[in-house]
Amino acid sequence: MTIQHPAASFINRGNKQILIDGRWIDAIDGQTFETFNPSTGEVIGRIAQSTAADVDAAVAAARKAFEGEWSRVKPYDRQLILLRLADLIDRNFDELVMLDTLEMGAPVVRAPWIKRRALSLLHYYAGMATQLGGETIENSAPGDVFAYTLREPVGVVGAIIPWNSPLTSTVWKIAPAIATGCTVVFKPAEEASLTSLRIAELAMEAGLPAGVLNMVTGKGDVGAAMSEHPGIDKIAFTGSTETGQRIIRASARNVKRLSLELGGKSxxxxxxxxxxxxxxxxxxxxxxxxxxxxxxxxxxxxxxxxxxxxxxxxxxxxxxxxxxxxxxxxxxxxxxxxxxxxxxxxxxxxxxxxxxxxxxxxxxxxxxxxxxxxxxxxxxxxxxxxxxxxxxxxxxxxxxxxxxxxxxxxxxxxxxxxxxxxxxxxxxxxxxxxxxxxxxxxxxxxxxxxxxxxxxxPNVPFGGYKMSGYGRESGRQHLEEYLNTKAVWVNMA
CATH class of the missing domain: 3.40.309.10 (Aldehyde Dehydrogenase; Chain A, domain 2)
Structure with missing residues (x-):
């Protein structure tokens, strides 16, 4: 089907691939799945159906980047990448918001709010990238002992989002990871993957090094493989409480850090x-x-x-x-x-x-x-x-x-x-x-x-009590979810 609108060029390019180590490739087994326009019921594209083997490859790429080139990128340079990504999203916003509309139905009348939200998130996390640091701590240890803390990135983050707001949800997951120096294996919802894939293209254009952002598409088994994977240090998930509970159980394999924004009945x-x-x-x-x-x-x-x-x-x-x-x-x-x-x-x-x-x-x-x-x-x-x-x-x-x-x-x-x-x-x-x-x-x-x-x-935390999850998104609390605190003791004698 040939489509004419701001997103036509991206959709009409053909089957959508996954992003691993800076390269767009087919899923290892070559399988794809259909994505639909919920306003018409029509198929609007085919997307790579990842498997656990693709997740393995994505995690390996993220680990290599985390321990390699990305670990040497300074906070100021991470900030510049986020600011360039914000400029690219601004420049391509009509296309991105149309992808949201075509694949999950969000009315374009919401576009001004979505644009402000996405850009403000990127600007906020860009600003915070250079504001992270530890502290010196007065202590009462015997002798002349100096104590301080370092704030270090958690490592490889598995980010999983739902389908209800692809553009802003994608930004909300990848921006704090980039700001803190983590690397990401990202899974969009099977019902709405196109916007996330296009943002990944823009992130590469913004100068994000290969392997920092990897994107695997597919169904629930892909998210399950990420949740169980011993090479992923943290899962950042938004979705149903039932799926969140499965992630909690799966995370026990390597005691992953978790931040979960789950269901509600507000x-x-x-x-x-x-x-x-x-x-x-x-x-x-x-x-x-x-x-x-x-x-x-x-x-x-x-x-x-x-x-x-x-x-x-x-x-x-x-x-x-x-x-x-x-x-x-x-x-x-x-x-x-x-x-x-x-x-x-x-x-x-x-x-x-x-x-x-x-x-x-x-x-x-x-x-x-x-x-x-x-x-x-x-x-x-x-x-x-x-x-x-x-x-x-x-x-x-x-x-x-x-x-x-x-x-x-x-x-x-x-x-x-x-x-x-x-x-x-x-x-x-x-x-x-x-x-x-x-x-x-x-x-x-x-x-x-x-x-x-x-x-x-962006500077006000959001998250749940009880079975609506734990951890916070937005605000300083969000960045804490992506950082480890290391205590350093130095005997000055």
Whole structure:
């Protein structure tokens, strides 16, 4: 299929290869898999299907680079590489954002946010590359003993990302590794690999030495091979809790360092005194943005009972104004789900919600009219009268489905908001600053957004409590995940 748009040149080049030791090559066994456009169901390309043997080769290349040329590259030069990569992503952004749209459906209307996010991450980590260092430590050891610490890169990092935001997720994984002097074996999601592959090309153009970034594509067995590999020192993973648990078990082979950003079922709490003009669209898009395919989506909407009916109706009315369609259309606000599998999962939860007694206010079905019938579209959905024990209130749906739950007072909503195995994000909508701070302290989640939702900046840490994972991304805490601390003792006598 010949495609005409900013990403046409890259897609029409033919089958996509893997990157090992600075060379683009076929997978060792020559196998490939198809990638699809979720808006149309059409095949848009074929990608190399890696195996454990390809992972072995990628790890060997990363190890050689880590112990060789890359170990001699100074912080300032790592900084320059990241800045050049930022310039190249800026210059090629229309192509990259179109790859996101074509392969996982993200509407191009999100492009300004995605661009700011990607470039700000690269600029931040570039700046931090020259800010890393140890400390001198006063000690009470006998004699004249001097103690200090060195901060050293962990080594070879296995980075594994999901499909829901390929451009920014790729940057978020490789930039801190480059800044700290690590090397990377990177696996994009099988449903959305093209953007990551194109960024790898740009990274090589930016001057990244061979072997520092290696990219293997494929399905879950590739990630499993990385998780078990004795030559990988750390896994940085974003994805489901179930996969995260498998990585934890696999990592025991060589006691890998892990940072895991896993699933969520985040509470978004609306108090009766909230500014409804802000809270209605804010709470709605906390779930509907990116078609609900966000780990920290505020999918459990707790609304104080005195405004519950009014608020839920307004959220439903807002949902009905959102245009669903092919993300290439700049007027579209909600794109498709990423795959047929995800479509079946989300519509299955919609059916379960109705069967368990939740009241469907709007949406609740696949959209099949006209051109939408060929893709994986669902309507933005609002359920009311949801109880805490219903499946749609307990399990991560990863689709545009709001479960609206009434509550009476703060103590009650704190208890119910925290009654979940997850703890990634949360929201609070109120004009009362004391209530805002009280809830921010009481809710057990890695992020609390007050009178906003999903705001993110490179210098502010993000991560989860409980089964939403451990470790942090962004901020100084993120760089710590890629560094070892070495203590040095010197007897000065």
């Amino acid at each position: 509470p978004d709490i609306v108090l009766a005194d909230a500014d409804l003009d802000a809270a209605v669209p804010g709470a709605a898009m906390a779930v509907f943005s990116n078609t609900g395919q966000i780990c920290s989506a505020g999918s459990r909407l707790f609304v104080q009972r005195s405004i519950y009916d009014e608020f839920v109706e307004q959220v439903a009315a807002f949902a009905e104004t959102l245009k669903v369609g092919n993300g290439i259309d700049p007027s579209v606000q909600i794109g498709p789900l990423v795959s047929r599998k995800q479509l079946d999962r989300v519509t299955g939860y919609m059916t379960t919600g109705r069967n368990e007694g939740a009241g469907l206010v709007t949406g609740g079905s696949q959209l099949t009219e006209g051109d939408l019938g060929a893709g994986y579209f669902v309507s933005p959905t609002v359920f009311k009268d949801v109880s805490d024990t219903m499946t749609i209130a307990r399990e991560e749906i990863f689709g545009p489905v709001v479960s609206a739950i009434p509550f009476d007072d703060l103590d009650e909503v704190v208890r119910r908001a925290n009654d979940t195995p997850f703890g990634l994000g949360s929201g609070v909508w109120t004009r009362d600053v004391s209530k805002a701070h009280r809830l921010a302290r009481a809710v057990r989640a890695g992020s609390v957004w007050v009178n906003c939702y999903q705001v993110m900046e």
